Amino acid sequence: MTLFKQVALTVSMIIILMLSFVMYINYQSSKQYLIESLYETTVNNISSLSNKLAQNGEDEADIATIIDSEFDSGYYHSIRYSSNQSDFVYLQEDNEKLVDVPMWFIKFADISVETVTVDVSSGWNIMGELSVVGDTNVIYKTLYKMFTRVLYLFGITLSIALLILGVLLHFVLKPLKAVQGQAEAILHNKFVIQENEPYTQEFKEVVKGMNAMVKKVETLFHTANESAKRNKELLYNDPVTKLYNRRYYMLKISDLIGLENRINGGVSIFISLSSVEVVTQSIGQRNTQSLLISFANLLSEAAKNFDDEVVARMNEREFAMIFSACDVEDVTVILEKINREFLKLLEKNEIDEKILSISFGVYRYTAQVKLDELLTRTDNALLNAVAKEGTNIALYEDKDSKNALAKDAWHKIIKKAIDDESFKLKFWPTLNATTKTLDHKVMTFTIKNQNAKEYYFGDFIAPAINFGLVGELFTSVIKDILTHNYDELNDGMCSIRLSNEFIKDVHSLDSLSKLFSRYAKKQNYKLFFEIADSFAIKNEQLVKSFVDLFEKYGFGFAINSFTGESSDFRYLKELNPMYIKVDSRFLLDQSEESMSSLQVIVDSLGIEIVATFVNSLNEVASLGDKNVTLIQGPATDLL
Numbered sequence: 001m002t003l004f005k006q007v008a009l010t011v012s013m014i015i016i017l018m019l020s021f022v023m024y025i026n027y028q029s030s031k032q033y034l035i036e037s038l039y040e041t042t043v044n045n046i047s048s049l050s051n052k053l054a055q056n057g058e059d060e061a062d063i064a065t066i067i068d069s070e071f072d073s074g075y076y077h078s079i080r081y082s083s084n085q086s087d088f089v090y091l092q093e094d095n096e097k098l099v100d101v102p103m104w105f106i107k108f109a110d111i112s113v114e115t116v117t118v119d120v121s122s123g124w125n126i127m128g129e130l131s132v133v134g135d136t137n138v139i140y141k142t143l144y145k146m147f148t149r150v151l152y153l154f155g156i157t158l159s160i161a162l163l164i165l166g167v168l169l170h171f172v173l174k175p176l177k178a179v180q181g182q183a184e185a186i187l188h189n190k191f192v193i194q195e196n197e198p199y200t201q202e203f204k205e206v207v208k209g210m211n212a213m214v215k216k217v218e219t220l221f222h223t224a225n226e227s228a229k230r231n232k233e234l235l236y237n238d239p240v241t242k243l244y245n246r247r248y249y250m251l252k253i254s255d256l257i258g259l260e261n262r263i264n265g266g267v268s269i270f271i272s273l274s275s276v277e278v279v280t281q282s283i284g285q286r287n288t289q290s291l292l293i294s295f296a297n298l299l300s301e302a303a304k305n306f307d308d309e310v311v312a313r314m315n316e317r318e319f320a321m322i323f324s325a326c327d328v329e330d331v332t333v334i335l336e337k338i339n340r341e342f343l344k345l346l347e348k349n350e351i352d353e354k355i356l357s358i359s360f361g362v363y364r365y366t367a368q369v370k371l372d373e374l375l376t377r378t379d380n381a382l383l384n385a386v387a388k389e390g391t392n393i394a395l396y397e398d399k400d401s402k403n404a405l406a407k408d409a410w411h412k413i414i415k416k417a418i419d420d421e422s423f424k425l426k427f428w429p430t431l432n433a434t435t436k437t438l439d440h441k442v443m444t445f446t447i448k449n450q451n452a453k454e455y456y457f458g459d460f461i462a463p464a465i466n467f468g469l470v471g472e473l474f475t476s477v478i479k480d481i482l483t484h485n486y487d488e489l490n491d492g493m494c495s496i497r498l499s500n501e502f503i504k505d506v507h508s509l510d511s512l513s514k515l516f517s518r519y520a521k522k523q524n525y526k527l528f529f530e531i532a533d534s535f536a537i538k539n540e541q542l543v544k545s546f547v548d549l550f551e552k553y554g555f556g557f558a559i560n561s562f563t564g565e566s567s568d569f570r571y572l573k574e575l576n577p578m579y580i581k582v583d584s585r586f587l588l589d590q591s592e593e594s595m596s597s598l599q600v601i602v603d604s605l606g607i608e609i610v611a612t613f614v615n616s617l618n619e620v621a622s623l624g625d626k627n628v629t630l631i632q633g634p635a636t637d638l639l
Helices: 003-055 060-073 103-109 136-187 200-235 246-257 276-283 285-303 326-348 369-389 406-421 457-466 468-484 500-504 510-521 535-539 540-552 569-574 584-589 592-605 616-625 634-638
Strands: 076-083 089-093 113-121 125-134 265-273 309-313 318-323 358-366 393-397 424-432 439-447 492-497 526-532 556-563 579-583 608-612 630-632
Touching: 003 060, 003 076, 003 113, 003 125, 003 136, 060 076, 060 089, 103 136, 113 358, 136 200, 200 246, 200 592, 246 265, 246 309, 246 318, 246 369, 246 579, 246 584, 265 326, 265 369, 276 285, 276 369, 276 535, 285 309, 285 318, 326 358, 326 393, 326 424, 358 369, 369 393, 406 439, 406 457, 439 457, 439 468, 439 510, 439 584, 457 468, 468 492, 468 500, 492 556, 500 510, 500 526, 500 540, 510 540, 526 535, 535 540, 535 556, 535 569, 540 556, 540 569, 569 592, 579 584, 584 608, 584 616, 592 608, 616 634, 630 634
Parallel strands: 358 393, 439 492, 492 526, 526 556, 556 579, 579 608, 608 630
Antiparallel strands: 076 089, 076 125, 113 125, 265 318, 265 358, 309 318, 424 439, 424 630
């Protein structure tokens, strides 16, 4: 219960008790006053009545007439006269039921009055005895009217009091809402500073303390962020051209060749400049460096229209480019442009193209290629380009036998899998290497055709993208995991890696929203959705809309394939993932200073680091030295 409700309830109870007490006192006072007034009236009236009876002697008819007349004109319940001279007794009594007052009030009030008795005498002669009982109905009616008026007044007073209380509490406790919002923001690792300090001293001290804590954490984050940017530049950027260096290229390439796309593969290019040393001797080192910078800018400009790419300087005279979603035809256009611009560059620097030439080794790879195969085949293509006469471009292209199915066949297989929900979900563990306990499981899935042949994700994702079925595919799989019980997930956590193409699908957000609204509360485990780091960096607002949807329905969010690509890690603060998944090679490659900066960044945001592709216990131990204990990969089978 909120403090507002607690205070409002407490004060309301006090007000109600006070008003009830006042009402009760008023009721009792009024009741006692009416009873005493009735008694006094009865005493006064009985004295007058006894005198009338005494003056009329023993005539029974006169006595009855006098009593009847008095009874009709007064407030009596009963009048009884008994003669001492004879057996004459006369009783006049009101036996009518009280209809204007409810029975519960009559029982509650329980009014009783004393019987007033006097002797009727003429001189010294006592003629008889007169007994009178006042009419309590008068008290009941008067008291009930008074009670209803007081009750009505009580309701109005209470309503006004509660209204005033609510308004006062709203203004008095208004700063507390800001404090609560700041506290919730801190829990979600958001840096919120409350500029307007409350006027209530206790709240003011709390706000000052929270502001100081937030500023301290924010300072740590920004300091670590700046340090990480500097370390990244020193570690992964060529000092002359500012392109990525070979070190970064080797870390990033595995992630790029595994990305799903329409082409089901991409293009790797090695570029070689001949006789750089001769040019340096001719025009000097400074001019040569200026030439290399211009050439690097030329390569970066040629690659800027691709979503997933890396341009790197491998050594003094070799460069590399890789495009994860590119075909040979697109590459040909790019290389022709680079050739033209390179010749202009030579002309501008007055360098003979026979002295400084350029060669391109191009390898069109498929999604199943291994890293060593990609490097070897691209390098062989470059050697062929250098040795060729008449052209400076050599192409090596794989023939993809695994995906040799016709387009119609792929469409039928994928569409049927969606319609029949014929997916096979598989779960891989992520462990805490220190405690050797399960942290969460990672879901992947395959599909089957009518002949029970199983197709893996890498086989069908490219056709699914080409047919525009990625949205339906992932929506169907997510529905499957939300609506079916998987024993291996009970009371645990499970993550799903979402395809970039699924996030880009304009219908995906609405489809997930409808799916979550219907099934979100049915699973007995925590579900997380992972999105690739490079995609999140370039599409922060789009990803944020999905993150907000996940948060709305109680799902978690995480980032995978983190390689420190961004030059500013503030996007992590905006997206607030629970963890980031990082290639173990990237983590092990970090210097002590770089790792410390990264650790401060994630710690200040409450983010955990999960090392992926961990292959051996030696790697587990080395990661432990860097305070990374969550691991994923073949090494989990060894723990």
